[in-house]
Amino acid sequence: MSSASGASEQDGVVIEELDEMQIDPDERSEFVEASSIPLFGEPGASIIIPPQQRRRKRRSTAASTSMSESETDDESPQQKEMWIKKFISGEMSYQEYQAKMQQGVDIELEDEEEIVTRPRGGRKSSGFDKDYSTSRKDALRGNLQGPQQVKVEGKASMKRHRRMLPPALQGLMGQANLCYARGDAEMAKQLCLEIVRQVPLAHEPFITLAQIYETEDPEKFLQFSLIAAHLNPSDVEQWVRIAEISEERGNLDQALTCYSRAIKTDPKNFDLRMKRVQLLEKKGEEKQAFKCYFAMLPYIPKERGEFLVETAKRLAKKFHEESNITAAMEAMDRAYGCVPELFSVEDINLFLELLIATGNYRRALDVLMVHTSVEVHEMVNEEDEPTSRRSIYTVVIPDVIILDFRTKLAVVLIHLKCEHLFEMIVTNILTNINVEEAGDCYLDIAESLMKEESYHFALKLLVPLIKSENFSLAAVWLRYADCLRAIGDYNESIKAYKKVISLAQHLDARLTLSALLKQQGNYEEALKALEQDPETEVMDAELLYERCLMLKEVGKYDEFLSAGFMLLMRHCIPLRSRLEMGSAISIVRYHEMIKSIQDIKVSRQEPFDEAAPEFSRSENEPSIEAEWDLVLSLLQVAEVLKKFAFFQKLVFTLCTAKRFYSYRTELQCLALYGCLYNRDPVFAYNLIRDRVNRDKRLNNPRLWNLFNLVILVTGDIRYNRYLMRLFERLPKIDVNIRVLQANYHLNAGTYKYALNDYSKIYQKTNDPIHALLIAVTLTQIACQKFTTKKQALAAQAIGFIEKYRKGRPSELANEIHYNIGRMYHQLGLHNMAVEHYKRALEATHPLIGEYPEYLDLRAEIAFNLSSIYRSNNNFELARKYMYEYIEI
Incomplete structure (x- = not known):
């Protein structure tokens, strides 16, 4: 020991020897067996633990490290070790390290609501059970003396010290603290940094580093303190100290975070919660402050009862403004459950209103029984459980009771479905409450009776109201009319609804009145309503x-x-010009369409909204x-x-x-139909072209039939160039669709182009209709004034018309002979034309009689026959066919 002692004294470290018998047995567990570790400056000295011992150390601390970190943080220990090493070595700034640490562990201020709003009931463990469970956990962590009491702002909180370091490094940590105590701050820093290098997740060296930098570098002091707090999140005192320093420096967000972390460890600490609320109010976050006030209610001590009641009332008012009646009731309920004796009459009245609004009628009755002289007698049944709710047999209402309490008692009993007491309740109200002074109480009770479908009892209270001078209002008459309608007195209810409308333009009353008048068959009056x-x-x-x-x-x-x-x-924008109509129907994106219409109106100096x-x-x-x-x-x-x-x-x-x-999509289709009906060729063609461009099935027959219908109805001839570009872009398009282009050439008089297109199509389809179109084209060419070889062209036309005749079914004889007659008629072969016209007149079929508007061609045939006879001066036959087959 002497050599070790001498070496230590040379470096400013004194090792004191103690007799084992002089140590208190309770404090003996705080000592660990340590081995001599050479210090810096000694020959061959090294502070690094051998690899085998380091592996054992890491295994021994892994469990405790994961245990402490899993309470609040989600990052793996390996990631945290890496971040701390980078920060210590200067590879990462503190701001980057702090951002990494706060990822995924941001504490929401409303998290406490999950604790305070969980369903009540269930078995509550006693304080002895909790202490016993805590002591067992401390024993497993190596702390046989149990948790240590730490005072925070006058409140005792539990702080568990975890042994994060192996025995060898614990001794080194003690040596660093001794160096700092003796003024050798540089040696203390080196020792702490070496401990951090070997065990980055230990919080002890960061606490010492924070103490070293407390005076010389306040910023580093705060940084190391925060790292120590993150590594030991159960240290409430450390979080509070950092929060106070952050608040002094104006970093309110960091102070709020620290208070929240402290509250998560010690959720019952009222002072911590109060500080956080005050900080939120100072920051101007009223919404979050109210949430924290609500979460704080269960932890306000009974000694602060007046503060508890005032806080609950403020919260109830705030939640009521937000239409959160349930939360408002819970706030008042928590205060009432703690200090009911501090509730004033106004407070009790507010609490009762919230209980009734949330449907807690039995609880409201219990409150009324406590604070008034109301006696409730329940029906006892021997088979019922002792704790079960029994039905109410009778109620004794004292003569002297506050007006609001009398009203609420009536409402509660009605909603508890005490139907045998309804007569007594109504009589009590009529006897003890003056309708001219407190008509609103009558209305509240009547509405409760209406909710329970007791309309006859409700009418007993509504009749005095409509007869009164102060409360004969539209709302009262509306309830009166509803009751009359519910009991089937429709004539009187109609009169009452008319009275409501005369007092105020009430929409529901007008709808109901209209429905009643319609039910009676009086549609004119119903529409007038x-x-x-x-x-x-x-x-x-x-x-x-x-x-x-x-x-x-x-x-x-x-x-x-x-x-x-x-x-x-x-919902719409008024359209004044065709330019605006074009933008509305052609621009797909809504905002672009609105912008286009607005620009058009601005250019025309028109208002955007009519x-x-x-x-x-x-x-x-x-x-x-x-x-x-x-x-x-x-x-x-x-x-x-x-x-x-x-x-x-x-x-x-x-x-x-x-x-x-x-x-x-449906509006686009309906717009196309509207253009067809209204004979609008411009929009109709644009719409059908857009639809063809968007349709993925270009060979859809219905699509092209609609395209053809647009052309026929509107007479638009702009489609040829579009079809040419389309056929060039899509060479595999169905050959039948190319008939549209051939039809264009036929109508435009470019018969050679038409004949070329029809011939190509007929070669592929062999359709008799296409043969007819070729015959028509040849006939048109043959009839031209300067055409040579007219006989050859007419012969070819006759050949194709014969192919048409053979290809069409015999049931269509009237159509076949009519078309052949028209060709001969155009060629001037009147005898042949007359023959085919007469054969067409003679042709009959059941379908012609069933659908004459579509299949009967007799009027057209008779007109053509009469024209032939008139040209040959045979007016009698011409008149005969006209009178016989044509009706005007």
Whole structure:
């Protein structure tokens, strides 16, 4: 020992020898067996532990390290070791290290709500059980004396000291502390840094480093203190100290985090929670402060009862403003459960209101029994459990009781379904409460009776109200009318609803009145009840929607179209020009479409929004599905009435509504139909072209039939260039679609191009219709004035018409002979034409009689025959065929 002692004294370290018998047995467990470790400066000295011992040390500390870190942090110990080593070596700044440590471990201030709002009930472990469980855990960690009491702001908290270092490094840690105590700060730093290098997750060296830098470098002091706190998160005192220093330096966020970490370790510490709330208020985060106040309620001591009640009232008021009635009731319930004797009459009244609003009627009755002289007698049944709720047999209400308590007692008994007491309750109210002074109490009890469907008892309280001078209001008359309707007295209820509407334009009353009048068959009065003046009133969407449905039901279609358009226009932008209509239908992205329409209106110096009727906002507006059904109904009626301009205007306008953006595809299709109905070639062609470009199935026959219909109806001839580009881009397109291009050439008079296209198509399809088109084209060429070889062309035409005749089924004889007759008629072979026309007239088939509007060609044939006879001066036969087959 002398040599070791001498060596130690040379380096400023004194080792004191103690007799084992002089040590208190309770303190003996704090000593560990240590071996001599050579210090710096000795020949061959090294502070590094041999690899075998280091491996044993790491194995021994792995369990305790993972145990301490798993409480709050999610990062693996290897990651933390790496970050600490980089920070100590200077490879990582403290800001980067702090950001790494805070990833995934940010403490939300409202986490405490999970603790304080968990369901009540269940077996609560006693304090002895908790202490016994804690002592066993401490024994497993090597602390046989149990947890140590630490005072934090006057409150005792549990602090567990974990043995993070192996025995050898514990001695080295003690040596570092001695060096610091003797003033050798540099040696203490080197020893601490060496311990950190070997055991980066030990918090002891960081505490010593923080003490070393406390005076010379406050920033490093705070950094090392935070690292020590993160490595030992159960040290409440350390978190509080860092929080106070951070608050002094103005770093409120870090102070809040430290207080939250301390509270997580010691959740019952009221002072810590109070400091955090004050800090949140200082920072201006009122919402978070209220959440922390709510979480703090169970931990406010009974000695601070007045503060508890005031806090609960503030929270209840705040939650009530946010429509969170349940939380407001819980706040008052926690205060009442702790200090009910401090509740004033106003506080009890507020608590009762919250209990009734949340449906805790039995609890409200218990509170009333405690604070009033109300006696409740329950029906006892021998089979019931002692703790089970029994039904109420009778209630004794004292004559002297506060008005609000009398009212709430009546409401509670009604909602507890004490139907045998309803007569007594109503009589008690009528006897003890003056309707002119406290009519609102009558109304509250009547509404409770209505909720329990006891309408006859409710009427006994409503009749005095409607007869009173102070409370004959619209709300009272509305309840009165509802009760009359519920008991089936419809005539009186109609009168009452009319009284409500005369006092105030109540929407629900108007709807109900309209429904009652409609039920009686009085549709005119029902519609009148739903009328609104858009110039003087704020329109209600639900009322207007119901009016639309009724207008359609009674057959007033013009008013239906006008009202429906007004209802839907509240979502739309009015369109004034065809440029705006084009933007609405062609631009897919909604915001780009709105921007384009706005630019057009600005360029034309027009207002963006018209002076449209003002609509109120309510939760009872028609759903998007209901309004879409209304749109379809409006379009069907417009189609029946042949109001195609309205049809097109409505669809184009709806394209500007964001509400119907999910129906964009359907609106595009309806817009195309509207253009076809209204004979609008520009928009119709643009719409069908866009649809062809977007359709992935280009060979879809229905798509091209619609394309052909647009061409036929609108007469637009711009499609040829588009088809040429399309066929060039898609050479594998179906050959039948190329007929459209050949038809264009035939209509444009470029017969040679048409004949070339038809011939190519006929070679691939061998369709008799295509043979007919070739015959028509050849006939047109043969009939031209300057055409040579007319006979050869006519012969070829006749050859192709024969192929057409042979290819078509015999059931279509009227069509076949009609087309052949037309060809001979055009060629001037009247005798042949007359023969085929007459054969066409003679042809019959059952389908012709079933669908004459589509298949009967007799009128056309008779007209052509009469024209032939007129050209040959045979007016009698011409007149005969005209009178016989043609009707005007």
